Amino acid sequence: MLTTESIAAVRAEVAVGATLPYSWYTDRDVFAAERAGIFAQTWHYVGLVDRVASPGAVMRADLAGMPALLVRGLDGVLRGFHNVCRHRGSVLVREECGVRNTLQCHYHAWTYDLDGSLRAAPRSDRENGFDRGVFGLAPLAVDTWGPFLFAHPRPDALPLHDWLGEMPALVAAAGIDVDTLRLHHRVPYSLHCNWKNAVENFLECYHCAVAHPAFADVMDTGPDAYRLQVRPSFAWQHGPVRLQSRGLYPVADEVPAGQYFMIWPSIKVNINPGRPNMSIGPVYPAGPHRTDAFLDYLFGEDVPPEWIDAMVAFDDQVGLEDRVLVESVHHGMSGGGVERGRYMLNSELQLQAFALWVADRLAAHVGVAVDA
Ligand code: FES
Ligand SMILES: [Fe+2]
The missing domain is CATH 3.90.380.10 (Naphthalene 1,2-dioxygenase Alpha Subunit; Chain A, domain 1)
Known part of the structure; x- marks a missing residue:
């Protein structure tokens, strides 16, 4: 079990030359903490930006196990979203890339505009108080370095x-x-x-x-x-x-x-x-x-x-x-x-330096979990 104290002890040992504990390379708790505390909190390289150059172009990506999609809107703006339908969580875009006017889920046909807003949900008119406005796709941050396209799971990411x-x-x-x-x-x-x-x-x-x-x-x-x-x-x-x-x-x-x-x-x-x-x-x-x-x-x-x-x-x-x-x-x-x-x-x-960086990210993650 990772705790603030156990990570601090590892960090102090790494600072004088010890490796990370070998158990950190096989442990499921460490793996889960790395997914949440490191890979959900960082920029990911996803491919070449020319794959989403023209309006309607869509590509699928994988942010360390987190399904993502990148789409060039009909307004020419490049956007990124978690590739997860807001109904029951199906992956929305399943092919590598394509050209679309809308994004329609293959499960129950909830349909999103390319800016992520929910355009239509079949039978939603029969639901009391169903508000399409709150079921838009969850946004990612997207950015480029030259021809390289990056995405970050958090829309408020550091540029x-x-x-x-x-x-x-x-x-x-x-x-x-x-x-x-x-x-x-x-x-x-x-x-x-x-x-x-x-x-x-x-x-x-x-x-x-x-x-x-x-x-x-x-x-x-x-x-x-x-x-x-x-x-x-x-x-x-x-x-x-x-x-x-x-x-x-x-x-x-x-x-x-x-x-x-x-x-x-x-x-x-x-x-x-x-x-x-x-x-x-x-x-x-x-x-x-x-x-x-x-x-x-x-x-x-x-x-x-x-x-x-x-x-x-x-x-x-x-x-x-x-x-x-x-x-x-x-x-x-x-x-x-x-x-x-x-x-x-x-x-x-x-x-x-890498081991200290990992330990610091895990400490921050565990600290947040403890505070919450
Ligand atoms: S899971 Fe997407 S429409 Fe039902
Ligand atoms: Fe090598």
Whole structure:
């Protein structure tokens, strides 16, 4: 059972280098608290804004298990709603995307205008005092960074750009003009591990020389070359290219370094060296033992297909190696025989920052629940 006191005790131990308790990676109470206290309270990347470019365009999204829909109104305004019918809770928009004049539920045909207001509910004229005005769809906050569309479960969310802070400027300085990128493909995947294992594995390159020989051949992953920084809403890694790389794919070009961002708690932004490229996508808790994720791969318009194929093969190889690592960690943690580990604070400072961030969010969530 999570309490303000138990979280404070964990936080104090993490502050001096202990890992989060391994039980936090399997416990159902922790999972539920993370859903409510973290994923219901943060910005989510949902896809490319051009999918909802024209009036009537609708797309479905998933905010870590929370069904959402994004819709361009007939008035041209982009809006987001919880994708949940206000009658008995059915998911309203079930296909990936489409073009609509109204949103009609497939269960009892309650019908909403694209601005979320309830237009019609069959037989509502037979109900005493039925007020259509109070059964509009529940709104989300929506916002964009360049071509990237984000949604937040709370309509009163901190603006996306305040949340991202200097990250867009760092991406631009890395040699990437996000407005010139084009979507190439999306890779959905699932991992048999807790979502925090997947995030923590992303946040260090201590394992790179051991577990990613191809990556470590392209980038200098040594402790004096590979830079790790933490900002209020994201972590940032900078890997310079090795001059003597064996050239698994051509890296000497307009993007001079690998740069890897994790927007708290779990949106990855990857930039590999070479031609203009980016992959972006979330890591979601689907259960204590399962993580769902996807990555959208984008490239500059004139990047040749051969370069894309070679870089994607490189990236896929790293991903396969990481899958083995995170599933192995989760297996080790799940047995219950060992309760804690230790972060290597020079090489794993981003993991400590992440663990403190998680503990603080859970403390705030539990504190609110106690006060209520
Ligand atoms: S649940 Fe949507 S109309 Fe009944
Ligand atoms: Fe890795």
